[in-house]
Amino acid sequence: MSEIIRYEQVDICYEGQLAVHDISFSLQEGEILGIVGESGSGKSTLLKAALNMLGKDGLVTRGDIYYKGLDLPDISEKEMQKICGAEIGMIFQMAGSSFCPIRTVGAQIKEMMAAHGHEDAQLVEQETCELFAKFGFSEAKRIWDSYPxxxxxxxxxxxxxxxxxxxxxxxxxxxxxxxxLDVTVQKQVIEEMLLARKLFGTAIILVTHNIGVIRTMADTMLVLHQGEMMEYGRARDVLANPQSAYTKKLLAAVPRLRRSKASYGRDTASQAS
Ligand SMILES: Nc1ncnc2c1ncn2[C@@H]1O[C@H](COP(=O)(O)OP(=O)(O)OP(=O)(O)O)[C@@H](O)[C@H]1O
Ligand SMILES: [Mg+2]
Structure with a gap:
Protein backbone atom coordinates (compact mmCIF):
# COMPACT_ATOMS: atom_id res chain seq x y z
CA MET A 1 0.00 0.00 0.00
CA SER A 2 1.20 3.45 -0.74
CA GLU A 3 0.79 6.74 1.05
CA ILE A 4 -1.76 9.05 -0.59
CA ILE A 5 -1.69 12.23 1.45
CA ARG A 6 0.37 13.55 4.33
CA TYR A 7 -0.20 16.58 6.52
CA GLU A 8 3.03 17.63 8.22
CA GLN A 9 2.98 20.04 11.16
CA VAL A 10 0.27 22.16 9.57
CA ASP A 11 -0.75 25.54 10.99
CA ILE A 12 -3.67 27.44 9.41
CA CYS A 13 -4.63 31.04 10.12
CA TYR A 14 -7.61 33.20 9.25
CA GLU A 15 -6.73 36.90 9.17
CA GLY A 16 -3.55 36.12 11.10
CA GLN A 17 -5.44 34.27 13.85
CA LEU A 18 -4.35 30.68 14.37
CA ALA A 19 -7.28 28.31 13.72
CA VAL A 20 -5.43 25.01 13.45
CA HIS A 21 -2.05 24.24 14.99
CA ASP A 22 0.61 21.61 14.38
CA ILE A 23 -1.49 18.92 12.74
CA SER A 24 0.22 15.84 11.31
CA PHE A 25 -1.38 12.72 9.87
CA SER A 26 -1.26 10.60 6.75
CA LEU A 27 -3.46 8.21 4.80
CA GLN A 28 -2.60 5.11 2.84
CA GLU A 29 -4.52 4.00 -0.22
CA GLY A 30 -8.02 2.90 0.81
CA GLU A 31 -7.65 4.11 4.38
CA ILE A 32 -10.53 5.86 6.12
CA LEU A 33 -9.61 8.53 8.66
CA GLY A 34 -12.38 9.87 10.88
CA ILE A 35 -11.98 13.40 12.28
CA VAL A 36 -14.08 14.38 15.28
CA GLY A 37 -14.22 17.50 17.42
CA GLU A 38 -16.69 20.10 18.57
CA SER A 39 -17.98 22.91 16.38
CA GLY A 40 -15.23 25.39 15.51
CA SER A 41 -12.38 22.97 16.28
CA GLY A 42 -11.02 23.24 12.73
CA LYS A 43 -12.29 20.10 11.02
CA SER A 44 -13.55 21.76 7.83
CA THR A 45 -10.51 24.03 7.79
CA LEU A 46 -8.25 20.97 7.57
CA LEU A 47 -10.18 19.61 4.58
CA LYS A 48 -10.41 22.94 2.78
CA ALA A 49 -6.66 23.47 3.10
CA ALA A 50 -6.03 20.42 0.89
CA LEU A 51 -7.96 22.04 -1.98
CA ASN A 52 -6.84 25.64 -1.44
CA MET A 53 -10.41 26.50 -0.50
CA LEU A 54 -9.63 28.53 2.62
CA GLY A 55 -10.87 31.75 1.03
CA LYS A 56 -9.10 35.08 0.92
CA ASP A 57 -8.65 35.28 4.71
CA GLY A 58 -7.30 31.77 5.21
CA LEU A 59 -3.71 30.61 4.80
CA VAL A 60 -1.53 27.61 5.61
CA THR A 61 1.18 29.46 7.53
CA ARG A 62 3.39 26.52 8.46
CA GLY A 63 3.92 22.92 7.44
CA ASP A 64 3.03 21.01 4.28
CA ILE A 65 0.24 18.93 2.77
CA TYR A 66 1.83 16.44 0.40
CA TYR A 67 -0.08 14.68 -2.34
CA LYS A 68 1.97 12.66 -4.85
CA GLY A 69 5.02 14.72 -4.05
CA LEU A 70 3.16 18.01 -4.59
CA ASP A 71 2.83 20.43 -1.69
CA LEU A 72 -0.84 21.29 -2.18
CA PRO A 73 -0.90 24.76 -0.58
CA ASP A 74 1.86 25.83 -2.99
CA ILE A 75 0.47 24.63 -6.31
CA SER A 76 -1.01 26.97 -8.90
CA GLU A 77 -4.74 27.47 -9.38
CA LYS A 78 -4.48 25.74 -12.74
CA GLU A 79 -2.82 22.65 -11.26
CA MET A 80 -5.43 22.59 -8.51
CA GLN A 81 -8.26 22.66 -11.06
CA LYS A 82 -6.87 19.46 -12.54
CA ILE A 83 -6.57 17.73 -9.16
CA CYS A 84 -9.81 18.98 -7.59
CA GLY A 85 -12.59 16.49 -8.28
CA ALA A 86 -10.51 14.17 -10.43
CA GLU A 87 -7.92 13.15 -7.84
CA ILE A 88 -9.26 14.68 -4.65
CA GLY A 89 -13.05 14.57 -4.46
CA MET A 90 -15.13 16.43 -1.93
CA ILE A 91 -18.62 16.02 -0.54
CA PHE A 92 -20.32 18.26 1.95
CA GLN A 93 -23.16 17.94 4.41
CA MET A 94 -25.58 19.21 1.79
CA ALA A 95 -23.96 17.78 -1.35
CA GLY A 96 -27.39 17.76 -2.96
CA SER A 97 -27.70 21.51 -2.65
CA SER A 98 -24.58 21.97 -4.77
CA PHE A 99 -26.64 20.85 -7.76
CA CYS A 100 -28.07 23.70 -9.79
CA PRO A 101 -31.87 23.58 -9.30
CA ILE A 102 -32.88 24.33 -12.88
CA ARG A 103 -30.84 21.77 -14.78
CA THR A 104 -31.13 18.01 -14.78
CA VAL A 105 -28.73 15.83 -12.82
CA GLY A 106 -27.51 14.31 -16.10
CA ALA A 107 -26.78 17.69 -17.72
CA GLN A 108 -24.73 18.72 -14.70
CA ILE A 109 -22.80 15.47 -14.56
CA LYS A 110 -22.03 15.72 -18.30
CA GLU A 111 -20.70 19.23 -17.79
CA MET A 112 -18.54 18.20 -14.83
CA MET A 113 -17.11 15.24 -16.73
CA ALA A 114 -16.46 17.32 -19.86
CA ALA A 115 -14.52 19.82 -17.74
CA HIS A 116 -12.20 16.93 -16.86
CA GLY A 117 -11.79 15.77 -20.45
CA HIS A 118 -14.59 13.18 -20.63
CA GLU A 119 -16.46 14.63 -23.57
CA ASP A 120 -18.28 11.58 -24.94
CA ALA A 121 -21.71 12.38 -23.46
CA GLN A 122 -23.22 9.02 -24.32
CA LEU A 123 -20.39 7.15 -22.62
CA VAL A 124 -20.66 9.42 -19.58
CA GLU A 125 -24.38 8.70 -19.33
CA GLN A 126 -23.80 4.96 -19.66
CA GLU A 127 -21.01 4.90 -17.05
CA THR A 128 -22.99 7.07 -14.66
CA CYS A 129 -26.06 4.84 -14.88
CA GLU A 130 -23.84 1.79 -14.33
CA LEU A 131 -22.33 3.37 -11.23
CA PHE A 132 -25.78 4.39 -9.98
CA ALA A 133 -26.86 0.77 -10.35
CA LYS A 134 -23.79 -0.44 -8.44
CA PHE A 135 -24.77 1.97 -5.69
CA GLY A 136 -28.18 0.35 -5.57
CA PHE A 137 -30.27 3.10 -7.24
CA SER A 138 -33.18 1.24 -8.74
CA GLU A 139 -34.07 3.83 -11.39
CA ALA A 140 -30.73 5.09 -12.65
CA LYS A 141 -32.08 6.59 -15.88
CA ARG A 142 -34.92 8.39 -14.08
CA ILE A 143 -32.39 9.96 -11.70
CA TRP A 144 -30.21 10.98 -14.65
CA ASP A 145 -33.20 12.75 -16.24
CA SER A 146 -34.44 14.35 -13.01
CA TYR A 147 -34.18 17.90 -11.80
CA PRO A 148 -32.67 17.96 -8.31
CA LEU A 181 -29.87 12.61 6.92
CA ASP A 182 -32.25 10.24 8.62
CA VAL A 183 -30.83 6.97 9.85
CA THR A 184 -31.82 4.88 6.83
CA VAL A 185 -30.23 7.26 4.34
CA GLN A 186 -27.18 7.69 6.60
CA LYS A 187 -26.68 3.95 6.36
CA GLN A 188 -26.98 4.03 2.55
CA VAL A 189 -24.49 6.90 2.24
CA ILE A 190 -22.05 5.06 4.50
CA GLU A 191 -22.44 1.93 2.41
CA GLU A 192 -21.81 3.99 -0.75
CA MET A 193 -18.57 5.36 0.67
CA LEU A 194 -17.44 1.88 1.72
CA LEU A 195 -18.29 0.57 -1.75
CA ALA A 196 -16.32 3.43 -3.32
CA ARG A 197 -13.30 2.36 -1.31
CA LYS A 198 -13.79 -1.25 -2.37
CA LEU A 199 -14.28 -0.45 -6.07
CA PHE A 200 -11.66 2.25 -6.52
CA GLY A 201 -9.34 1.98 -3.49
CA THR A 202 -10.36 5.51 -2.55
CA ALA A 203 -9.00 6.83 0.74
CA ILE A 204 -11.50 8.90 2.71
CA ILE A 205 -11.12 11.70 5.24
CA LEU A 206 -14.44 11.78 7.00
CA VAL A 207 -15.50 14.60 9.30
CA THR A 208 -18.39 13.62 11.53
CA HIS A 209 -19.96 14.25 14.91
CA ASN A 210 -21.19 10.71 14.94
CA ILE A 211 -19.00 8.27 16.85
CA GLY A 212 -21.14 5.41 15.54
CA VAL A 213 -20.11 6.32 11.99
CA ILE A 214 -16.45 6.38 13.06
CA ARG A 215 -16.87 3.03 14.76
CA THR A 216 -18.40 1.54 11.62
CA MET A 217 -16.12 3.04 8.98
CA ALA A 218 -12.86 4.46 10.19
CA ASP A 219 -9.49 2.75 10.28
CA THR A 220 -7.83 5.67 12.00
CA MET A 221 -9.21 8.55 14.04
CA LEU A 222 -8.11 12.07 14.87
CA VAL A 223 -9.60 14.12 17.70
CA LEU A 224 -9.42 17.91 17.38
CA HIS A 225 -10.05 20.47 20.11
CA GLN A 226 -9.69 24.19 19.52
CA GLY A 227 -7.43 23.57 16.55
CA GLU A 228 -5.10 21.21 18.42
CA MET A 229 -4.72 17.51 17.86
CA MET A 230 -5.76 15.74 21.04
CA GLU A 231 -5.36 12.22 19.81
CA TYR A 232 -4.56 10.30 16.63
CA GLY A 233 -4.33 6.56 16.17
CA ARG A 234 -6.11 3.42 15.13
CA ALA A 235 -9.84 4.06 15.58
CA ARG A 236 -10.36 0.81 17.41
CA ASP A 237 -7.65 1.68 19.94
CA VAL A 238 -8.74 5.29 20.45
CA LEU A 239 -12.37 4.24 20.97
CA ALA A 240 -11.49 1.42 23.34
CA ASN A 241 -8.73 3.15 25.20
CA PRO A 242 -8.68 6.94 24.79
CA GLN A 243 -5.57 8.60 26.15
CA SER A 244 -6.34 12.31 26.37
CA ALA A 245 -8.75 13.73 28.93
CA TYR A 246 -10.64 15.50 26.13
CA THR A 247 -11.22 12.31 24.13
CA LYS A 248 -12.38 10.53 27.28
CA LYS A 249 -14.91 13.32 27.87
CA LEU A 250 -16.02 13.26 24.23
CA LEU A 251 -16.59 9.51 24.25
CA ALA A 252 -18.23 9.56 27.67
CA ALA A 253 -20.88 11.90 26.24
CA VAL A 254 -21.95 9.29 23.70
CA PRO A 255 -25.09 7.51 24.94
CA ARG A 256 -24.17 4.04 26.12
CA LEU A 257 -26.42 1.96 23.95
CA ARG A 258 -25.87 -1.64 23.12
CA ARG A 259 -24.37 -1.16 19.72
CA SER A 260 -24.88 -3.11 16.61
CA LYS A 261 -23.04 -2.35 13.39
CA ALA A 262 -26.03 -0.28 12.31
CA SER A 263 -26.32 2.03 15.30
CA TYR A 264 -25.07 5.21 13.63
CA GLY A 265 -28.23 7.15 14.29
CA ARG A 266 -28.11 7.53 18.04
CA ASP A 267 -24.41 7.60 18.55
CA THR A 268 -23.64 11.28 18.34
CA ALA A 269 -20.95 13.13 20.24
CA SER A 270 -22.00 16.60 19.20
CA GLN A 271 -23.00 17.56 22.73
CA ALA A 272 -19.62 16.59 24.14
CA SER A 273 -17.98 19.98 24.12
N1 LIG B 1 -13.49 32.21 6.48
C1 LIG B 1 -13.19 32.33 7.77
N2 LIG B 1 -12.77 33.52 8.28
C2 LIG B 1 -12.43 33.64 9.58
N3 LIG B 1 -12.46 32.61 10.48
C3 LIG B 1 -12.88 31.42 10.04
C4 LIG B 1 -13.26 31.21 8.67
N4 LIG B 1 -13.60 29.90 8.53
C5 LIG B 1 -13.45 29.33 9.75
N5 LIG B 1 -13.01 30.23 10.66
C6 LIG B 1 -12.70 29.97 12.07
O1 LIG B 1 -11.79 28.86 12.15
C7 LIG B 1 -12.14 28.00 13.21
C8 LIG B 1 -12.35 26.61 12.67
O2 LIG B 1 -13.51 26.61 11.84
P1 LIG B 1 -14.02 25.32 11.07
O3 LIG B 1 -15.12 25.75 10.18
O4 LIG B 1 -12.86 24.63 10.47
O5 LIG B 1 -14.59 24.44 12.28
P2 LIG B 1 -15.36 23.04 12.25
O6 LIG B 1 -14.65 22.14 13.20
O7 LIG B 1 -15.52 22.57 10.85
O8 LIG B 1 -16.79 23.43 12.87
P3 LIG B 1 -18.25 22.87 12.55
O9 LIG B 1 -18.36 21.54 13.28
O10 LIG B 1 -19.17 23.88 13.12
O11 LIG B 1 -18.40 22.71 11.06
C9 LIG B 1 -13.35 28.61 13.89
O12 LIG B 1 -12.90 29.36 14.99
C10 LIG B 1 -13.95 29.49 12.83
O13 LIG B 1 -14.62 30.59 13.40
MG1 LIG C 1 -17.18 22.24 9.64
Missing amino acids: FELSGGMQQRVGVAAAMLLKPKILLADEPTSA
Whole structure:
Protein backbone atom coordinates (compact mmCIF):
# COMPACT_ATOMS: atom_id res chain seq x y z
CA MET A 1 0.00 0.00 0.00
CA SER A 2 1.20 3.45 -0.74
CA GLU A 3 0.79 6.74 1.05
CA ILE A 4 -1.76 9.05 -0.59
CA ILE A 5 -1.69 12.23 1.45
CA ARG A 6 0.37 13.55 4.33
CA TYR A 7 -0.20 16.58 6.52
CA GLU A 8 3.03 17.63 8.22
CA GLN A 9 2.98 20.04 11.16
CA VAL A 10 0.27 22.16 9.57
CA ASP A 11 -0.75 25.54 10.99
CA ILE A 12 -3.67 27.44 9.41
CA CYS A 13 -4.63 31.04 10.12
CA TYR A 14 -7.61 33.20 9.25
CA GLU A 15 -6.73 36.90 9.17
CA GLY A 16 -3.55 36.12 11.10
CA GLN A 17 -5.44 34.27 13.85
CA LEU A 18 -4.35 30.68 14.37
CA ALA A 19 -7.28 28.31 13.72
CA VAL A 20 -5.43 25.01 13.45
CA HIS A 21 -2.05 24.24 14.99
CA ASP A 22 0.61 21.61 14.38
CA ILE A 23 -1.49 18.92 12.74
CA SER A 24 0.22 15.84 11.31
CA PHE A 25 -1.38 12.72 9.87
CA SER A 26 -1.26 10.60 6.75
CA LEU A 27 -3.46 8.21 4.80
CA GLN A 28 -2.60 5.11 2.84
CA GLU A 29 -4.52 4.00 -0.22
CA GLY A 30 -8.02 2.90 0.81
CA GLU A 31 -7.65 4.11 4.38
CA ILE A 32 -10.53 5.86 6.12
CA LEU A 33 -9.61 8.53 8.66
CA GLY A 34 -12.38 9.87 10.88
CA ILE A 35 -11.98 13.40 12.28
CA VAL A 36 -14.08 14.38 15.28
CA GLY A 37 -14.22 17.50 17.42
CA GLU A 38 -16.69 20.10 18.57
CA SER A 39 -17.98 22.91 16.38
CA GLY A 40 -15.23 25.39 15.51
CA SER A 41 -12.38 22.97 16.28
CA GLY A 42 -11.02 23.24 12.73
CA LYS A 43 -12.29 20.10 11.02
CA SER A 44 -13.55 21.76 7.83
CA THR A 45 -10.51 24.03 7.79
CA LEU A 46 -8.25 20.97 7.57
CA LEU A 47 -10.18 19.61 4.58
CA LYS A 48 -10.41 22.94 2.78
CA ALA A 49 -6.66 23.47 3.10
CA ALA A 50 -6.03 20.42 0.89
CA LEU A 51 -7.96 22.04 -1.98
CA ASN A 52 -6.84 25.64 -1.44
CA MET A 53 -10.41 26.50 -0.50
CA LEU A 54 -9.63 28.53 2.62
CA GLY A 55 -10.87 31.75 1.03
CA LYS A 56 -9.10 35.08 0.92
CA ASP A 57 -8.65 35.28 4.71
CA GLY A 58 -7.30 31.77 5.21
CA LEU A 59 -3.71 30.61 4.80
CA VAL A 60 -1.53 27.61 5.61
CA THR A 61 1.18 29.46 7.53
CA ARG A 62 3.39 26.52 8.46
CA GLY A 63 3.92 22.92 7.44
CA ASP A 64 3.03 21.01 4.28
CA ILE A 65 0.24 18.93 2.77
CA TYR A 66 1.83 16.44 0.40
CA TYR A 67 -0.08 14.68 -2.34
CA LYS A 68 1.97 12.66 -4.85
CA GLY A 69 5.02 14.72 -4.05
CA LEU A 70 3.16 18.01 -4.59
CA ASP A 71 2.83 20.43 -1.69
CA LEU A 72 -0.84 21.29 -2.18
CA PRO A 73 -0.90 24.76 -0.58
CA ASP A 74 1.86 25.83 -2.99
CA ILE A 75 0.47 24.63 -6.31
CA SER A 76 -1.01 26.97 -8.90
CA GLU A 77 -4.74 27.47 -9.38
CA LYS A 78 -4.48 25.74 -12.74
CA GLU A 79 -2.82 22.65 -11.26
CA MET A 80 -5.43 22.59 -8.51
CA GLN A 81 -8.26 22.66 -11.06
CA LYS A 82 -6.87 19.46 -12.54
CA ILE A 83 -6.57 17.73 -9.16
CA CYS A 84 -9.81 18.98 -7.59
CA GLY A 85 -12.59 16.49 -8.28
CA ALA A 86 -10.51 14.17 -10.43
CA GLU A 87 -7.92 13.15 -7.84
CA ILE A 88 -9.26 14.68 -4.65
CA GLY A 89 -13.05 14.57 -4.46
CA MET A 90 -15.13 16.43 -1.93
CA ILE A 91 -18.62 16.02 -0.54
CA PHE A 92 -20.32 18.26 1.95
CA GLN A 93 -23.16 17.94 4.41
CA MET A 94 -25.58 19.21 1.79
CA ALA A 95 -23.96 17.78 -1.35
CA GLY A 96 -27.39 17.76 -2.96
CA SER A 97 -27.70 21.51 -2.65
CA SER A 98 -24.58 21.97 -4.77
CA PHE A 99 -26.64 20.85 -7.76
CA CYS A 100 -28.07 23.70 -9.79
CA PRO A 101 -31.87 23.58 -9.30
CA ILE A 102 -32.88 24.33 -12.88
CA ARG A 103 -30.84 21.77 -14.78
CA THR A 104 -31.13 18.01 -14.78
CA VAL A 105 -28.73 15.83 -12.82
CA GLY A 106 -27.51 14.31 -16.10
CA ALA A 107 -26.78 17.69 -17.72
CA GLN A 108 -24.73 18.72 -14.70
CA ILE A 109 -22.80 15.47 -14.56
CA LYS A 110 -22.03 15.72 -18.30
CA GLU A 111 -20.70 19.23 -17.79
CA MET A 112 -18.54 18.20 -14.83
CA MET A 113 -17.11 15.24 -16.73
CA ALA A 114 -16.46 17.32 -19.86
CA ALA A 115 -14.52 19.82 -17.74
CA HIS A 116 -12.20 16.93 -16.86
CA GLY A 117 -11.79 15.77 -20.45
CA HIS A 118 -14.59 13.18 -20.63
CA GLU A 119 -16.46 14.63 -23.57
CA ASP A 120 -18.28 11.58 -24.94
CA ALA A 121 -21.71 12.38 -23.46
CA GLN A 122 -23.22 9.02 -24.32
CA LEU A 123 -20.39 7.15 -22.62
CA VAL A 124 -20.66 9.42 -19.58
CA GLU A 125 -24.38 8.70 -19.33
CA GLN A 126 -23.80 4.96 -19.66
CA GLU A 127 -21.01 4.90 -17.05
CA THR A 128 -22.99 7.07 -14.66
CA CYS A 129 -26.06 4.84 -14.88
CA GLU A 130 -23.84 1.79 -14.33
CA LEU A 131 -22.33 3.37 -11.23
CA PHE A 132 -25.78 4.39 -9.98
CA ALA A 133 -26.86 0.77 -10.35
CA LYS A 134 -23.79 -0.44 -8.44
CA PHE A 135 -24.77 1.97 -5.69
CA GLY A 136 -28.18 0.35 -5.57
CA PHE A 137 -30.27 3.10 -7.24
CA SER A 138 -33.18 1.24 -8.74
CA GLU A 139 -34.07 3.83 -11.39
CA ALA A 140 -30.73 5.09 -12.65
CA LYS A 141 -32.08 6.59 -15.88
CA ARG A 142 -34.92 8.39 -14.08
CA ILE A 143 -32.39 9.96 -11.70
CA TRP A 144 -30.21 10.98 -14.65
CA ASP A 145 -33.20 12.75 -16.24
CA SER A 146 -34.44 14.35 -13.01
CA TYR A 147 -34.18 17.90 -11.80
CA PRO A 148 -32.67 17.96 -8.31
CA PHE A 149 -35.98 19.12 -6.78
CA GLU A 150 -37.60 15.95 -8.07
CA LEU A 151 -35.34 13.88 -5.78
CA SER A 152 -35.62 13.66 -2.00
CA GLY A 153 -32.90 15.36 0.05
CA GLY A 154 -31.50 11.94 0.97
CA MET A 155 -31.43 10.86 -2.66
CA GLN A 156 -29.72 14.11 -3.66
CA GLN A 157 -27.00 13.36 -1.12
CA ARG A 158 -26.60 9.81 -2.41
CA VAL A 159 -26.38 11.10 -5.99
CA GLY A 160 -23.84 13.68 -4.83
CA VAL A 161 -21.61 10.94 -3.43
CA ALA A 162 -21.99 8.83 -6.58
CA ALA A 163 -21.19 11.84 -8.79
CA ALA A 164 -18.06 12.55 -6.74
CA MET A 165 -16.93 8.98 -7.44
CA LEU A 166 -17.35 9.13 -11.23
CA LEU A 167 -13.85 10.51 -11.65
CA LYS A 168 -12.50 7.79 -9.32
CA PRO A 169 -10.63 10.17 -7.02
CA LYS A 170 -7.73 8.83 -4.97
CA ILE A 171 -9.10 10.62 -1.92
CA LEU A 172 -12.55 11.71 -0.93
CA LEU A 173 -12.86 14.55 1.55
CA ALA A 174 -16.24 14.12 3.21
CA ASP A 175 -17.38 16.92 5.50
CA GLU A 176 -20.27 15.67 7.63
CA PRO A 177 -21.79 13.79 4.70
CA THR A 178 -24.41 12.07 6.84
CA SER A 179 -25.29 14.73 9.42
CA ALA A 180 -28.45 16.03 7.78
CA LEU A 181 -29.87 12.61 6.92
CA ASP A 182 -32.25 10.24 8.62
CA VAL A 183 -30.83 6.97 9.85
CA THR A 184 -31.82 4.88 6.83
CA VAL A 185 -30.23 7.26 4.34
CA GLN A 186 -27.18 7.69 6.60
CA LYS A 187 -26.68 3.95 6.36
CA GLN A 188 -26.98 4.03 2.55
CA VAL A 189 -24.49 6.90 2.24
CA ILE A 190 -22.05 5.06 4.50
CA GLU A 191 -22.44 1.93 2.41
CA GLU A 192 -21.81 3.99 -0.75
CA MET A 193 -18.57 5.36 0.67
CA LEU A 194 -17.44 1.88 1.72
CA LEU A 195 -18.29 0.57 -1.75
CA ALA A 196 -16.32 3.43 -3.32
CA ARG A 197 -13.30 2.36 -1.31
CA LYS A 198 -13.79 -1.25 -2.37
CA LEU A 199 -14.28 -0.45 -6.07
CA PHE A 200 -11.66 2.25 -6.52
CA GLY A 201 -9.34 1.98 -3.49
CA THR A 202 -10.36 5.51 -2.55
CA ALA A 203 -9.00 6.83 0.74
CA ILE A 204 -11.50 8.90 2.71
CA ILE A 205 -11.12 11.70 5.24
CA LEU A 206 -14.44 11.78 7.00
CA VAL A 207 -15.50 14.60 9.30
CA THR A 208 -18.39 13.62 11.53
CA HIS A 209 -19.96 14.25 14.91
CA ASN A 210 -21.19 10.71 14.94
CA ILE A 211 -19.00 8.27 16.85
CA GLY A 212 -21.14 5.41 15.54
CA VAL A 213 -20.11 6.32 11.99
CA ILE A 214 -16.45 6.38 13.06
CA ARG A 215 -16.87 3.03 14.76
CA THR A 216 -18.40 1.54 11.62
CA MET A 217 -16.12 3.04 8.98
CA ALA A 218 -12.86 4.46 10.19
CA ASP A 219 -9.49 2.75 10.28
CA THR A 220 -7.83 5.67 12.00
CA MET A 221 -9.21 8.55 14.04
CA LEU A 222 -8.11 12.07 14.87
CA VAL A 223 -9.60 14.12 17.70
CA LEU A 224 -9.42 17.91 17.38
CA HIS A 225 -10.05 20.47 20.11
CA GLN A 226 -9.69 24.19 19.52
CA GLY A 227 -7.43 23.57 16.55
CA GLU A 228 -5.10 21.21 18.42
CA MET A 229 -4.72 17.51 17.86
CA MET A 230 -5.76 15.74 21.04
CA GLU A 231 -5.36 12.22 19.81
CA TYR A 232 -4.56 10.30 16.63
CA GLY A 233 -4.33 6.56 16.17
CA ARG A 234 -6.11 3.42 15.13
CA ALA A 235 -9.84 4.06 15.58
CA ARG A 236 -10.36 0.81 17.41
CA ASP A 237 -7.65 1.68 19.94
CA VAL A 238 -8.74 5.29 20.45
CA LEU A 239 -12.37 4.24 20.97
CA ALA A 240 -11.49 1.42 23.34
CA ASN A 241 -8.73 3.15 25.20
CA PRO A 242 -8.68 6.94 24.79
CA GLN A 243 -5.57 8.60 26.15
CA SER A 244 -6.34 12.31 26.37
CA ALA A 245 -8.75 13.73 28.93
CA TYR A 246 -10.64 15.50 26.13
CA THR A 247 -11.22 12.31 24.13
CA LYS A 248 -12.38 10.53 27.28
CA LYS A 249 -14.91 13.32 27.87
CA LEU A 250 -16.02 13.26 24.23
CA LEU A 251 -16.59 9.51 24.25
CA ALA A 252 -18.23 9.56 27.67
CA ALA A 253 -20.88 11.90 26.24
CA VAL A 254 -21.95 9.29 23.70
CA PRO A 255 -25.09 7.51 24.94
CA ARG A 256 -24.17 4.04 26.12
CA LEU A 257 -26.42 1.96 23.95
CA ARG A 258 -25.87 -1.64 23.12
CA ARG A 259 -24.37 -1.16 19.72
CA SER A 260 -24.88 -3.11 16.61
CA LYS A 261 -23.04 -2.35 13.39
CA ALA A 262 -26.03 -0.28 12.31
CA SER A 263 -26.32 2.03 15.30
CA TYR A 264 -25.07 5.21 13.63
CA GLY A 265 -28.23 7.15 14.29
CA ARG A 266 -28.11 7.53 18.04
CA ASP A 267 -24.41 7.60 18.55
CA THR A 268 -23.64 11.28 18.34
CA ALA A 269 -20.95 13.13 20.24
CA SER A 270 -22.00 16.60 19.20
CA GLN A 271 -23.00 17.56 22.73
CA ALA A 272 -19.62 16.59 24.14
CA SER A 273 -17.98 19.98 24.12
N1 LIG B 1 -13.49 32.21 6.48
C1 LIG B 1 -13.19 32.33 7.77
N2 LIG B 1 -12.77 33.52 8.28
C2 LIG B 1 -12.43 33.64 9.58
N3 LIG B 1 -12.46 32.61 10.48
C3 LIG B 1 -12.88 31.42 10.04
C4 LIG B 1 -13.26 31.21 8.67
N4 LIG B 1 -13.60 29.90 8.53
C5 LIG B 1 -13.45 29.33 9.75
N5 LIG B 1 -13.01 30.23 10.66
C6 LIG B 1 -12.70 29.97 12.07
O1 LIG B 1 -11.79 28.86 12.15
C7 LIG B 1 -12.14 28.00 13.21
C8 LIG B 1 -12.35 26.61 12.67
O2 LIG B 1 -13.51 26.61 11.84
P1 LIG B 1 -14.02 25.32 11.07
O3 LIG B 1 -15.12 25.75 10.18
O4 LIG B 1 -12.86 24.63 10.47
O5 LIG B 1 -14.59 24.44 12.28
P2 LIG B 1 -15.36 23.04 12.25
O6 LIG B 1 -14.65 22.14 13.20
O7 LIG B 1 -15.52 22.57 10.85
O8 LIG B 1 -16.79 23.43 12.87
P3 LIG B 1 -18.25 22.87 12.55
O9 LIG B 1 -18.36 21.54 13.28
O10 LIG B 1 -19.17 23.88 13.12
O11 LIG B 1 -18.40 22.71 11.06
C9 LIG B 1 -13.35 28.61 13.89
O12 LIG B 1 -12.90 29.36 14.99
C10 LIG B 1 -13.95 29.49 12.83
O13 LIG B 1 -14.62 30.59 13.40
MG1 LIG C 1 -17.18 22.24 9.64
